[in-house]
Amino acid sequence: MALVTRFAPSPTGRLHRGHAYSARCAWRAAQETGGRFLLRMEDIDATRCRPEYEIAILEDLAWLGLDWEQPVRRQSDHLADYAGVVDALDRRGLLYRCFRTRKDILDSIGNAPHGAIEAVRPGPHPADQEAALLAEGRPFAWRLSLDRARESLGGPVWDALSFVEEGSAPGGEQGLVKARPETAGDVVLARKDAGTAYHVAATHDDALQGVTHVIRGVDLFEATHVQVLIQALMGWPTPAYRHHRLLVGEDGRRYAKRDRSVTLADLKAGGLRPEELRAELDL
Numbered sequence: 001m002a003l004v005t006r007f008a009p010s011p012t013g014r015l016h017r018g019h020a021y022s023a024r025c026a027w028r029a030a031q032e033t034g035g036r037f038l039l040r041m042e043d044i045d046a047t048r049c050r051p052e053y054e055i056a057i058l059e060d061l062a063w064l065g066l067d068w069e070q071p072v073r074r075q076s077d078h079l080a081d082y083a084g085v086v087d088a089l090d091r092r093g094l095l096y097r098c099f100r101t102r103k104d105i106l107d108s109i110g111n112a113p114h115g116a117i118e119a120v121r122p123g124p125h126p127a128d129q130e131a132a133l134l135a136e137g138r139p140f141a142w143r144l145s146l147d148r149a150r151e152s153l154g155g156p157v158w159d160a161l162s163f164v165e166e167g168s169a170p171g172g173e174q175g176l177v178k179a180r181p182e183t184a185g186d187v188v189l190a191r192k193d194a195g196t197a198y199h200v201a202a203t204h205d206d207a208l209q210g211v212t213h214v215i216r217g218v219d220l221f222e223a224t225h226v227q228v229l230i231q232a233l234m235g236w237p238t239p240a241y242r243h244h245r246l247l248v249g250e251d252g253r254r255y256a257k258r259d260r261s262v263t264l265a266d267l268k269a270g271g272l273r274p275e276e277l278r279a280e281l282d283l
Contacts, residue, residue: 002035004212007061007068008202010042011053014263015060018217018247021281025244026215027066028282038209039068043076044194044201060264065274073209075201082196085204086142086189089233094148095189096124097140099133120185121146139192144230146186153232163228166213167242169221181229183222189230203227207236218243 005026009019030037039061043049054074061068075082089095100122122143125133133140150158161179169177189200206214214224221243231238267277 001033001212003029003033004036004038004210005030005215006038006040006206006209006211008040008042008205009057010045010048011050011057012045012048013053014056014265016261016263017267017277017281018261020060020064020264020277021247022215022217022244023061023066024064024278024281025242026213027068029213029215029242035212037066037068038211039072040205040209041072041074041076042198042201043074044079044082044196044198046076046194049076056265063264063268063274065278073205075205078201078205079195081208082201082204083190085200085234086196089144089189090142092152094145094152094233095142096145096186097130097134098122098143098186098188099125099130099138099140122186141188141192142190143186144189146182149181149229149233157232161228161232163224163238164240165224165243166240167215167244168218169243170218179225179228181225184226187226199223199226199230203230203234203236206239207231207234211239213240213242215242215244217246219246 007023007026009015009023015023027037029035041049041054041057043054058072086095124130124145153161161181162176163179165174165177167174187199188197190196205211221241224241224243228238230236264277268274
């Protein structure tokens with residue numbers, strides 16, 4: 001089977017070894033099967049994404065020896081498509097407005113008698129309160145109601161939600177894995193600072209681009225449960241998933257932009273040759 005894979009970085013900083021490993025895993029899977037490798041810029045976060053980082057990503061991947069189909073898909077160019085998905089789910093009564101801030105949610109976790117389960121499923125505001133908040137112009141997010149989603153799909157379909165895991169899940173799951181969207185609660189599908197959220201944009205684009213295998217780090221394994229639910233609600237195919245280990249530095253911590261991990265640009269400036277890095281990653 002010829003695989004269609006993708007690498008979908010957010011241009012919020014320079015790539016590091018962990019990104020290089022993930023990109024190369026997806027690229028090799030496509031190459032080895034005579035398939036297609038796609039590059040997608042997940043740049044819906046206008047406050048953090050920068051054009052200079054996108055340019056740097058392209059340069060780093062080319063230096064690493066990867067090639068990809070053109071054109072590169074930039075999610076910021078397709079916000080109307082993602083808004084259409086949110087609108088479609090809203091018209092079916094599957095979403096509700098949530099005016100609670102992050103602080104409100106954290107406070108509710110602390111006050112909840114049974115921990116955080118209730119906090120991540122806050123439910124809609126009473127109608128009169130919602131009307132008052134809208135009249136005030138208060139910003140809100142659209143949350144997906146798990147209860148309404150279950151009702152829309154029906155019990156048998158909900159119980160059968162699953163995906164194929166071909167990689168290394170945190171709990172060792174492989175093969176057919178039952179999806180558990182309830183573990184994420186009522187997730188946000190659109191935010192006040194962007195017309196959409198990650199889950200909508202990622203699943204929409206995977207379906208649109210015909211991605212057969214999502215190859216990514218194991219830190220995104222839990223996101224798969226929510227994405228399978230969205231795929232079912234929208235009638236989209238569910239690709240196979242292949243989660244891989246995370247690379248760690250000498251200190252035992254995984255590479256991360258927020259920790260200012262050594263970047264590919266740093267390695268290149270230090271004299272590392274791309275073939276040396278490729279050999280290291282392929283181990």
